[in-house]
Each structure stands twice: as C-alpha cells, then as structure tokens.
Amino acid sequence: MPHVVIIGAGVAGASAAATLADAGWRVTLVDKAARPGGRCATRRLAADTASPWFDYGAQYFTARDPAFRQAIASDLDAGALCHWRPMLHVAEHGDAGWRRTPSPDERERLISPRGLNDWIRYRLDQTTADIECRRRVSAVARTTQGWQLQFADDAASQNADALIVTLPAVQAAGLLGELADDMPELAAADSALSPCHSLVVAAPALADCHGIFVKGGHLAWCADNTHKAGHGEAATHLWTLHAGPAFSTDHLEDDPQTIATMLIEEFAALGGLATARIKPVHQHRWRYARPGAKPPPADTRCLARPELRLALAGDWLAGGRIEGAWLSGRAAADALR
Ligand SMILES: Cc1cc2nc3c(=O)[nH]c(=O)nc-3n(C[C@H](O)[C@H](O)[C@H](O)COP(=O)(O)OP(=O)(O)OC[C@H]3O[C@@H](n4cnc5c(N)ncnc54)[C@H](O)[C@@H]3O)c2cc1C
Known part of the structure; x- marks a missing residue:
C-alpha cells in the first residue's frame, strides 16, 4: 500500500489521515508544533490535568454536512464531544455606551468536555497514523518515486x-515553490485567512451570559470557558476574548501588552466589570x-493533482471552519485514492 506524508496535524490533516489509514495506506503526519491540533488549541492554567482549561483558538463547531455528522456520532457517544448550550448575548456600541441583548442564535454548538485540542488527539488515537511533532517541513521536492521532504x-x-x-494558502505556496505556479487557485487565495489576536483572562462570571458576539468594537467574540467545562459555579471564570479581523490586521505587529490593555478595557466596558x-x-x-477579505468558494474543498x-x-x-477543514481533508484523501 502507498505511503502518504501529511503536512499539518490539524483538523484537515487528522481527517485525511483517518480516511487513508482506514483504506489501508501507511500514513505519517508531521507537524511543526509540540502537539497535534493546529488551531484547535487548548491549554490548562497549570500542568496538572485537573487544572482549568481554555480554548484559545477555535471555540465550538457546527456539523451540518451529513458525512461529518456521521463521522462525529461515535465521538459524541464516547464523550469526546458534547453539546454546548450557552446563553449568548450580542453587544453593540451606541451613544450611551455598550448595550448587551440576548442573541436569538440557537444553532447546535459542539465542543469537547476537555477542550477542542483533546478531541483532535482523541481522533488521531483512533487511527494507525504515525504522528511526528516538532518537525517543521522546510522544503518539498518531486522525485522519480514520489516526494521528498526536508526539515528545519x-x-x-x-x-x-x-x-x-x-497549511494555510500562503504557507503552502511557500513550501511548494515553483510547483505552486501550476496552481493559480493557490496564488489567488493569499488573503483567504485573516489574523486574530486572542487573549484569555480570569474574570468574574457574567449573569446569564456565557458568550458575547461583539459588533463594532475591537473584540468580535468573548466565551466563558468555565461554563463550557461545566463549572459555572466557580468564583473565577476563564474568558477567551477574540479581537475582530479589522482590529487584528491593523494591530498585527503591536506590542502584546498594548493589545491586552485595549481588549481588557473593552471587555470590562461591555461586561460592566x-x-x-x-x-x-x-x-x-x-x-x-479565520476567513479573510477574499475567501475562496466554500465548495472548492481541496486542490488535487x-x-x-x-x-x-x-x-x-472550504469555508474557514472546523467542519470545512474536516471535509477538505477527506476530499484530499479521496482525490488521492
Ligand atoms: C481564534 C480562532 C477562532 C476560531 N473559531 C472557530 C470556531 O468557533 N468554530 C470553527 O468552526 N472554527 C473556528 N476557527 C477556525 C478553525 O480553527 C479552523 O478552521 C480549523 O482548525 C483549521 O484546521 P486546518 O487543519 O485546516 O488548519 P490548522 O489547524 O491551521 O492546521 C495546520 C497545521 O500545520 C502545521 N504546520 C504549519 N506549517 C508547518 C510546516 N512548515 N511543517 C509542519 N507543520 C506545519 C501547524 O502547526 C498546524 O498544526 C477559529 C480559528 C481561530 C484561529
């Protein structure tokens, strides 16, 4: 059976790995980070596994596609995933300052009871794929037999x-070098993903509010991780604050302390803290x-040669979300099969 190397052990890599390993391929996943998961990123306050966790990348996901729903059904049964039913608010800034109102958005939201990174690791544990972390690929080249990868x-x-x-389009193009010239879709996607400043803070709980969609501010989203973890009664909560794409782009290279001060001031104002x-x-x-100014069509799914x-x-x-990443990884694996 063929041997495939998958660069990147995020959702797309994990999905491609599962598909090809199930088909009997030998699969090796390589990732530059210390652990798999990519933007499904979770940390704990301390090394102790009982310490509170927080998601500082992706927050929750939707599962609308029937194939994706079917793929995660066993993860829900196994307790690697669960539903999150928060009370959400929308915050808008007006003449009288910030105003929060309940959000009518009641879509199904999936999370992992130990953070989304734990879910990716659980999924990878179900496969026969070899996972090699702390391996940054620096170059790829065609050989007569297939491919050769070099590492930093x-x-x-x-x-x-x-x-x-x-990898995100810009990084993939950099790695493929001249081969990317053959893929006009890749060059056209240079702004497919925009940046995001993420700040996690310890703060009080907010009454009847576990997440906030922010309109017209520096922030775009605030989420109460402590509520996600099922510890709503705790005295101190861990809130993830995500800046919006415009703020994150304008302040991309700013000093982290300055960014933190601005985001905390806004969260204090809209939380009344x-x-x-x-x-x-x-x-x-x-x-x-996340999707940037010119996201590609959501149905592209993958680029295959x-x-x-x-x-x-x-x-x-495939739309800049976890569900899209999963579908994209599977489409890439299917294209090679
Ligand atoms: C702040 C934030 C909030 C988000 N919120 C949500 C949300 O609420 N819901 C939702 O559905 N989606 C959300 N997303 C998007 C979601 O996280 C992504 O769509 C999804 O995780 C992307 O998976 P991926 O596998 O395509 O890419 P990634 O997760 O980025 O995986 C790529 C992997 O490649 C590795 N890599 C990069 N370069 C190299 C190299 N040279 N050599 C080896 N490895 C390399 C990286 O370390 C990484 O692990 C959010 C993202 C962010 C950042």
Missing part, C-alpha cells in the same frame, strides 16, 4: 509516495485565523 533543524529527509499539504477584576492569563496572535500524487487541503478551501 533535521538533516534527515523523508520520502513518500504521496503528499497532502494542509472593573478592569482591576480582569487578569490576563494567556495571549496568542494567530496570523492565519492526482497525477503528481499531491493534494492540498485546509479550512481556507
């Missing part, structure tokens, strides 16, 4: 019969986060 900080190369690249009660606990800048045994996948090809 590692002289040993890796050969494969087939290659799946699940004193800033002294809000303490930052984690900060991250996502350079490629079966004659080269090459496929590109990732959320940027």
